[in-house]
Amino acid sequence: SQKIEQNSEALNIQEGKTATLTCNYTNYSPAYLQWYRQDPGRGPVFLLLIRENEKEKRKERLKVTFDTTLKQSLFHITASQPADSATYLCALVESGGGADGLTFGKGTHLIIQP
Amino acid sequence: GAVVSQHPSRVICKSGTSVKIECRSLDFQATTMFWYRQFPKQSLMLMATSNEGSKATYEQGVEKDKFLINHASLTLSTLTVTSAHPEDSSFYICSASSGSHPSDEQFFGPGTRLTVL
Numbered sequence: 001s002q003k004i005e006q007n008s009e010a011l012n013i014q015e016g017k018t019a020t021l022t023c024n025y026t027n028y029s030p031a032y033l034q035w036y037r038q039d040p041g042r043g044p045v046f047l048l049l050i051r052e053n054e055k056e057k058r059k060e061r062l063k064v065t066f067d068t069t070l071k072q073s074l075f076h077i078t079a080s081q082p083a084d085s086a087t088y089l090c091a092l093v094e095s096g097g098g099a100d101g102l103t104f105g106k107g108t109h110l111i112i113q114p
Numbered sequence: 115g116a117v118v119s120q121h122p123s124r125v126i127c128k129s130g131t132s133v134k135i136e137c138r139s140l141d142f143q144a145t146t147m148f149w150y151r152q153f154p155k156q157s158l159m160l161m162a163t164s165n166e167g168s169k170a171t172y173e174q175g176v177e178k179d180k181f182l183i184n185h186a187s188l189t190l191s192t193l194t195v196t197s198a199h200p201e202d203s204s205f206y207i208c209s210a211s212s213g214s215h216p217s218d219e220q221f222f223g224p225g226t227r228l229t230v231l
Binding site for chain 2: 004036041042043044045046049089091100101102103104105106107
């Protein structure tokens with residue numbers, strides 16, 4: 001069966017350290033993988049997109065890697081701040097063309113402690 | 115950046131009534147709009163995809179007669195939950211895209227919390 005798995009436990013990181021979140025998928029062939037931030041009671045906010053032929057993408061303090069062999073994406077926040085505390089969702093779009101809805105993981109709750 | 119609004123943000127209704135949720139793209143034309151549902155501590159689940167002027171495409175397991183979707187213009191899509199029941203209580207989120215390619219960014223609305231008593 002198809003699965004997208006993210007760390008179900010909350011991740012506690014000390015302020016200033018790098019937070020690394022994992023997204024593993026099974027039985028998908030994603031054309032694109034995206035990361036979103038979701039705050040309680042709010043809709044997701046887009047952060048980064050990485051294509052199947054890209055290994056790494058960066059945006060300010062954020063970095064995403066995509067390993068299609070391992071079927072895994074890693075999301076890094078460097079120099080983490082308490083304001084980075086939120087739930088982070090990975091989502092993918094399968095190959096096949098056309099505008100498709102996203103398939104989301106359950107998300108990882110990140111807590112940055114001052 | 116592109117803004118998507120939803121109305122209402124919260125609604126409480128009695129079992130058996132119908133509820134309409136609006137999703138608007140405020141500063142761009144949305145070729146495609148998506149409706150998602152999120153139960154507590156669960157992932158967002160895609161319910162349906164709608165393109166302006168055509169019938170929505172529903173995901174497997176989503177009843178099209180219960181969740182009526184209308185995408186009448188390039189800036190407005192509505193989701194009507196008909197004859198709502200307590201199990202329909204959830205967080206409903208729409209997203210909008212101005213393109214037709216998978217990489218085109220989707221912009222999400224703030225969500226609507228539906229509680230059916």
